[in-house]
Amino acid sequence: MSTPLDSKYAKSHEYVHFDEKDGVGTIGITDYAQKELGDVVFVELPQVGTQLEAGDELGSIESVKAVSELFSPVSGEVVEVNEALADKPELVNTDPYGDGWMVRIRLTDASEMDELLMNAEEYEEYIQTEAGH
Amino acid sequence: MSLPDPLTSQHRYIPNASEDVREMLDVIGVDSVDRLFDTIPDSVKLDALLNIPGPWSEIETRRFFRALAAKNKTAADHTSFLGGGAYAHYQPACIDQLLLRAEFLTAYTPYQPEVSQGTLQSIFEYQTHQCLLTGLDVANASLYDGSTALCEAVLLAERMHKNKTKVVIAKSVHPHYRESVRTYMQNLGLEIVEVGWTADGRVDLNELRGACDGAFAIAVQSPNFLGVIEDYDAVAQATEGLTRIAVIAEATSLGILQPPGPHGFDICVGEGQAWGIPPQFGGPYVGFMVVRDALKRHMPGRLVGETVDVDGRRAYVLTLATREQHIRRGKATSNICTNEALIALAANMYLSLMGKEGLREVAMQSAQKAAYLRDRLAQIAGVELPFSGPIYNEFVVRTPFIASEILADLEHEKILGGIALGDFVEGFNNDFLMAVTELHTKEHLDHFVSALSAAISRERR
Numbered sequence: 201m202s203t204p205l206d207s208k209y210a211k212s213h214e215y216v217h218f219d220e221k222d223g224v225g226t227i228g229i230t231d232y233a234q235k236e237l238g239d240v241v242f243v244e245l246p247q248v249g250t251q252l253e254a255g256d257e258l259g260s261i262e263s264v265k266a267v268s269e270l271f272s273p274v275s276g277e278v279v280e281v282n283e284a285l286a287d288k289p290e291l292v293n294t295d296p297y298g299d300g301w302m303v304r305i306r307l308t309d310a311s312e313m314d315e316l317l318m319n320a321e322e323y324e325e326y327i328q329t330e331a332g333h
Numbered sequence: 334m335s336l337p338d339p340l341t342s343q344h345r346y347i348p349n350a351s352e353d354v355r356e357m358l359d360v361i362g363v364d365s366v367d368r369l370f371d372t373i374p375d376s377v378k379l380d381a382l383l384n385i386p387g388p389w390s391e392i393e394t395r396r397f398f399r400a401l402a403a404k405n406k407t408a409a410d411h412t413s414f415l416g417g418g419a420y421a422h423y424q425p426a427c428i429d430q431l432l433l434r435a436e437f438l439t440a441y442t443p444y445q446p447e448v449s450q451g452t453l454q455s456i457f458e459y460q461t462h463q464c465l466l467t468g469l470d471v472a473n474a475s476l477y478d479g480s481t482a483l484c485e486a487v488l489l490a491e492r493m494h495k496n497k498t499k500v501v502i503a504k505s506v507h508p509h510y511r512e513s514v515r516t517y518m519q520n521l522g523l524e525i526v527e528v529g530w531t532a533d534g535r536v537d538l539n540e541l542r543g544a545c546d547g548a549f550a551i552a553v554q555s556p557n558f559l560g561v562i563e564d565y566d567a568v569a570q571a572t573e574g575l576t577r578i579a580v581i582a583e584a585t586s587l588g589i590l591q592p593p594g595p596h597g598f599d600i601c602v603g604e605g606q607a608w609g610i611p612p613q614f615g616g617p618y619v620g621f622m623v624v625r626d627a628l629k630r631h632m633p634g635r636l637v638g639e640t641v642d643v644d645g646r647r648a649y650v651l652t653l654a655t656r657e658q659h660i661r662r663g664k665a666t667s668n669i670c671t672n673e674a675l676i677a678l679a680a681n682m683y684l685s686l687m688g689k690e691g692l693r694e695v696a697m698q699s700a701q702k703a704a705y706l707r708d709r710l711a712q713i714a715g716v717e718l719p720f721s722g723p724i725y726n727e728f729v730v731r732t733p734f735i736a737s738e739i740l741a742d743l744e745h746e747k748i749l750g751g752i753a754l755g756d757f758v759e760g761f762n763n764d765f766l767m768a769v770t771e772l773h774t775k776e777h778l779d780h781f782v783s784a785l786s787a788a789i790s791r792e793r794r
């Protein structure tokens with residue numbers, strides 16, 4: 201299982217990879233989350249232009265096991281969605297941090313990256329304890 | 334409330350001990366069982382016990398109900414031209430017989446494909462028929478009836494356009510269907526705009542165009558409640574960008590009319606009763622829904638798909654079940670679950686038995702007989718046919734007299750002449766709506782013509 205050091209993580213298992221140059225965060229679900237979900241068969245994403253608050257529902261992800269809600273880890277405006285997932289939802293399984301990204305959000309407040317989210321080390325600890333239940 | 338208080342009395346059919354009831358009330362923080370019914374207005378609550386005579390023996394009870402049933406005026410002892418959403422077509426006798434098979438008489442949901450192949454196959458066939466007839470891609474395993482099918486279609490369309498709240502519905506959609514939509518929508522913050530018709534009885538395209546701004550969906554019925562066939566292409570052109578819903582109340586019309594799918598419609602919903610289900614007050618009927626492929630994950634209800642088992646043999650399973658409430662709980666696309674599986678099975682049998690040729694024959698006969706009757710009626714002095722648009726098997730007749738009185742007069746001739754339009758549409762008191770099917774003979778139609786002429790002459794005197 202991989203947890204890239206250059207991203208931040210939410211308790212609901214989304215990651216945000218923040219690009220400081222343009223203030224845009226790339227969001228997807230973590231490697232741990234995709235393994236737990238199993239084969240992803242459909243991803244429902246918001247429309248470009250949607251305004252979201254941190255914790256708002258972003259969309260949903262359907263695996264052979266269940267449908268789960270996706271939550272936005274940060275606040276901002278959706279500037280791009282990954283159209284490739286419409287035909288190839290399995291990208292979420294094969295490359296969650298790369299081609300399996302879901303949306304790009306222009307953050308309203310970049311400080312949320314530190315205030316709301318965990319770093320890679322904290323996230324790994326978090327899933328250890330969660331898995332230990 | 335007139336129910337015995339479960340805290341103080343033991344009820345034959347309510348097994349909870351009063352201590353249990355007390356404990357449950359304490360947990361939810363309510364002091365009495367009556368409080369649970371507070372949301373029901375006092376004005377509609379019964380304040381006394383029901384006035385039920387008896388007890389009677391089985392013999393007495395049967396005698397009572399036979400006498401009551403004898404008061405009914407039925408299509409069996411009248412020539413009936415009743416339509417307006419329920420139609421009497423021929424039902425092959427084997428359907429009722431096959432429906433009695435115990436394997437089909439179950440409320441069991443076929444979650445486990447290994448024990449449910451027969452049920453699943455019959456549902457898959459039903460869905461396949463719906464797709465072929467409507468020219469759309471995915472059908473569900475049935476809904477309650479035509480009116481609630483339209484409600485589900487509007488909710489589906491709303492899920493596709495989350496930022497919009499307006500739906501446009503033609504006034505010529507069945508009044509009961511529109512009433513159901515109003516009921517479903519009233520607490521959802523959705524706005525319903527209704528659009529009228531022009532002199533030919535078709536939806537007013539100019540008004541429609543004007544109403545589309547900011548709307549997420551548009552619904553028209555064809556043939557509509559006035560019996561007139563809508564122009565799907567013209568409606569589609571006038572409603573760019575909206576999810577288009579075609580409503581079908583007379584399902585046999587699909588035997589000869591163009592299906593909505595290839596003419597710009599995204600969802601087709603309707604009432605399947607005309608597929609050989611006997612018309613009866615209160616049903617059970619069967620609603621259907623067919624959609625474009627792109628909408629399938631937003632559909633309500635059960636879907637059966639075809640696949641292969643581990644040995645590569647054809648097999649059927651419930652599919653896309655993650656939309657449904659047993660998996661998705663509060664986020665499910667609908668709370669519908671128990672559908673009209675048995676009636677859908679009857680419709681499936683009907684469509685299978687009729688086949689392509691048979692269904693066309695039913696539709697052709699219905700249309701031709703309606704055309705014959707309409708032509709004959711037009712020759713009666715005083716009779717008008719107020720809507721000039723094309724029809725299938727149903728049409729509006731106007732006389733110079735109050736329709737309900739004309740219809741009451743016709744009943745003396747053992748004719749149920751139709752339904753008084755004024756009961757449904759304001760200002761149409763001299764109009765009635767009549768439906769013709771393949772069950773009518775030339776004698777029935779000619780008898781009606783002379784009976785109506787006579788009724789009009791009597792009114793004139």
